[in-house]
Amino acid sequence: MRDKLKKYQSYALPVALIIIGALILWAQITNFDWLGLTWSFFIILPGLAMLHVAIQDQSQKYARLIFPAIVVLLTGVILLYQTLTNHWRSWTFLWALYVVFFGVGLQIYGRRIQNKNDILMGRNLILGGIATFVFLWMVFELVIFSATFSAIIGYVLPAAFVSGGVVMLANHYRLYRLESGITTEKIAQNETKRGVSTYSSSEIVSQQSDGEADFSRFNPNVIVDMPEIKPIDIDENISTEIDPELQRKIDAALKGDIEG
The missing domain is CATH 1.20.5 (Single alpha-helices involved in coiled-coils or other helix-helix interfaces)
Structure with missing residues (x-):
């Protein structure tokens, strides 16, 4: 089964090149502006080439090349979609697909090196990326962009x-x-x-x-702020009678003043 899969994968790149060449030739004959719509294939083709090398390498020397290949390939596919539909604001939720495709690459790499942890991590990334993509699509397309x-x-x-x-x-x-x-x-x-x-x-x-x-x-x-006038309290116990000796001196003094 694995041999058949590798056999089919070996034909993927040449078939893709034939199809792309035929489309370019058809656009040239019909005067169709193919460059304005298909410029993203200049990004897709290098991604396909790197992916082909990573999958077909038997020595696992270039097995890790699958991760940059997926990033480049996915970027080209997204740009092709946005060019054809003019839906450039879709970047707000399409970036979540990078998580999905990175999980796919991690699963392929894990199966290549027989690592169950990488396979499990790849599956989790695929599920998480799909959930994030759906959530962001609903938020932006159904709510914010409405x-x-x-x-x-x-x-x-x-x-x-x-x-x-x-x-x-x-x-x-x-x-x-x-x-x-x-x-x-x-x-x-x-x-x-x-x-x-x-x-x-x-x-x-x-x-x-x-x-x-x-x-x-x-x-x-x-x-x-005038000071308050307080009444003077007179002690009732003070005697009103004058001492006789003091009275005599007062009378003498008054008499002397009168005579003088």
Whole structure:
């Protein structure tokens, strides 16, 4: 079975070359712009050549060549598809196929060197790559690239930006008002503690022509921080009687002043 597979693989490259040559000749005869559509074959053919060498090598000397061969070949196939369909945005999900084809190459390499770990790893990469490809295709083709999503984003995104800017400005204005209120309160407290009127006495009380004081401009709110007048407490236990000796001296002193 393996010998038959190798036999079929040995015919793959020459058959591919014959088909490609025939297509180019047909395009030349019919004046078809084949170069504008088939330029990707300049990438596909080197990939096929490297893949052929990696598979047909019996000594396993070039077995690892299968990995760059798959990368080059897949890149050419993707570019050919995008050239024919003009679907260049498909790169957003087609890159996941590199994981799939790398897993295929790892399986082929593992079977060549009889390594079960490489075969198992290749299978996991194939399954993971396919799952990633399907998921990305659904996200981009059915959601992001859809007309409905584009219309929603066209209105929602600018509305979100404008709303965010308004909220930020409102927050800055609120902080500014709060800081201004605190500063005003501190200034008022300092003026009260200082206890000095901002007006001079001439601005509060003026002199009329007849010599009387004019209190019409007097504003009691101007005078700030006046000391409170406290009543004097008189001790009721203090005796009101004066000592006779002290009274005699006072009378003598008063008498001397009168006579003098």
